[in-house]
Amino acid sequence: MLNIAIFISGRGSNMEALLKAISDGRLSGITPKIVISDKKDAEGLSIAESFGVKTKFIDCTPYKTKLVGQAEKEVISLLKENNIDLLCLAGFLRMIKENLLKEYKNRIINIHPSLLPKYPGLCAQAQALEDKASVSGCTVHFVDEGMDTGNIIRQTEVEVRKTDTVQTLSSRILKAEHETYWRVLSDIALGKIKIGQSK
Ligand code: GRF
Numbered sequence: 001m002l003n004i005a006i007f008i009s010g011r012g013s014n015m016e017a018l019l020k021a022i023s024d025g026r027l028s029g030i031t032p033k034i035v036i037s038d039k040k041d042a043e044g045l046s047i048a049e050s051f052g053v054k055t056k057f058i059d060c061t062p063y064k065t066k067l068v069g070q071a072e073k074e075v076i077s078l079l080k081e082n083n084i085d086l087l088c089l090a091g092f093l094r095m096i097k098e099n100l101l102k103e104y105k106n107r108i109i110n111i112h113p114s115l116l117p118k119y120p121g122l123c124a125q126a127q128a129l130e131d132k133a134s135v136s137g138c139t140v141h142f143v144d145e146g147m148d149t150g151n152i153i154r155q156t157e158v159e160v161r162k163t164d165t166v167q168t169l170s171s172r173i174l175k176a177e178h179e180t181y182w183r184v185l186s187d188i189a190l191g192k193i194k195i196g197q198s199k
Helices: 013-023 043-050 069-081 098-103 124-130 166-189
Strands: 002-008 030-037 054-057 086-089 108-112 135-142 152-159
Touching: 002 013, 002 043, 002 166, 013 030, 013 043, 013 166, 030 043, 030 069, 030 166, 043 054, 069 098, 086 166, 108 166, 124 135, 124 166, 135 166, 152 166
Parallel strands: 002 030, 002 086, 030 054, 086 108
Antiparallel strands: 108 135, 135 152
């Protein structure tokens, strides 16, 4: 069994898709031990609780965009206490920095709404539309010190239609995200995708 921690900052629909896949038996070999949020009022927190998963708010002030300092220390001790093997970022809006990256080398993954390396960072769907791309999609990748630059694990393509708005494209990509993320976790649990060794 692999123990995972899911990190969110808001809506939590990717987290919910993972928890659903686990609870209805599509995804086995994975135990969701804890959901961690940097936003006290993240909608995803009550969804996690409805699945019986423990939640924890981590106050990251004064830092706005990264997980460092006292908050990072707190996170590392929470992860240790819960024997976490793998960290799954799901709409977590902070950069992961050196200490956590070192401690969990190749054991932090993220889902991003574009075919990386295209359109990293925020507003990936709007970037695809501005670029007049005919295809975009989503990527699950390992997290490194860069912004959405880690090794790519899996991508799913999604057609971009001439009539798409940011909203319609985002919702089509989101459906693909929900399908892609649990399948990656399933392959990790089956040993088909290798992650870093637990210390
Ligand atoms: C998703 O599009 C994810 O790819 C990106 O942030 C969004 C989070 O949505 N990193 P949700 O919170 O999972 O609904």
